Amino acid sequence: MEKIKVRNLHKEFIVHTRGGLKINGYHDINFELNKGEFLSLHGPSGLGKSSVLKALYRTYTTTSGEIIFNLEDGNYIDIAKANESEILKLRKEHIGYVSQFLQVLPRISAVDIVAQPLIDKGESEKNSKEKAKEMLNFLNIKEELFDISPLTFSGGEQQRVNIAKGIIAPKSVLLLDEPTASLDKNNTNKVIDKLLQIKKDGVTMIGIFHDIDCMKRISDKIYDMKEKKYANIN
Ligand SMILES: Nc1ncnc2c1ncn2[C@@H]1O[C@H](COP(=O)(O)OP(=O)(O)OP(=O)(O)O)[C@@H](O)[C@H]1O
Numbered sequence: 001m002e003k004i005k006v007r008n009l010h011k012e013f014i015v016h017t018r019g020g021l022k023i024n025g026y027h028d029i030n031f032e033l034n035k036g037e038f039l040s041l042h043g044p045s046g047l048g049k050s051s052v053l054k055a056l057y058r059t060y061t062t063t064s065g066e067i068i069f070n071l072e073d074g075n076y077i078d079i080a081k082a083n084e085s086e087i088l089k090l091r092k093e094h095i096g097y098v099s100q101f102l103q104v105l106p107r108i109s110a111v112d113i114v115a116q117p118l119i120d121k122g123e124s125e126k127n128s129k130e131k132a133k134e135m136l137n138f139l140n141i142k143e144e145l146f147d148i149s150p151l152t153f154s155g156g157e158q159q160r161v162n163i164a165k166g167i168i169a170p171k172s173v174l175l176l177d178e179p180t181a182s183l184d185k186n187n188t189n190k191v192i193d194k195l196l197q198i199k200k201d202g203v204t205m206i207g208i209f210h211d212i213d214c215m216k217r218i219s220d221k222i223y224d225m226k227e228k229k230y231a232n233i234n
Helices: 049-057 086-094 111-122 125-138 155-167 185-200 212-218
Strands: 003-015 021-033 038-042 062-072 077-078 095-098 172-178 204-208 221-224 229-231
Touching: 003 049, 003 185, 021 038, 021 049, 021 221, 038 049, 049 095, 049 172, 049 204, 062 086, 086 095, 111 125, 111 155, 125 155, 155 172, 155 185, 185 204, 185 212, 204 212
Parallel strands: 038 204, 038 221, 095 172, 172 204
Antiparallel strands: 003 021, 003 062, 062 077, 221 229
């Protein structure tokens, strides 16, 4: 059975500060993916890729349609209609979201930021920090930066810390909004290597990439937001 099934998803934004002006977000979106699959949302700017991802995390509501999330126990949740407490539970236990930018409190070191999701999962502080260092090292963060706050890091370094934090203790579903946007080729490939590893572990992922090669390397399915169908990968 598919892990996530999106049916006839439609969004119209209403801008209340402009007298209820209606803006087309996206419409007629239909896709599904199984456990351990990677689906990319693809298409021209403004067609609603980020908004669909936010609908899956329920940062945004939807105007109509269904987002069926099948749980391991045979039950399912329609993310489009679930209440707030169901959504909080879903985020805590099942769905992670990696945004494009790192948002952290000041004065917390890069290692501590990346170790936290493991600590939250119950791993010891020592092990968590060890794994965080390995992850940062893999993603080419210089060791001299480990113990300082990432707020002064370069854009690419911040993005790598953000990814490290987002993927170190993945839940069953991971949503990725342009995780490699400001990375060079080498670091982009490193991130994709890690995502491929996570995929092997059975994590289901939906992502947005601007880099076509990188999208093809990781994706099992590419959903074309313009044509409203799966694109041929090749
Ligand atoms: N909070 C919002 N309020 C009003 N309109 C919004 C809001 N968020 C997005 N939109 C509009 O919805 C449309 C889709 O935006 P979205 O960011 O999802 O597109 P995208 O495909 O991810 O674009 P890009 O590739 O440029 O990042 C755009 O026209 C945008 O202006």
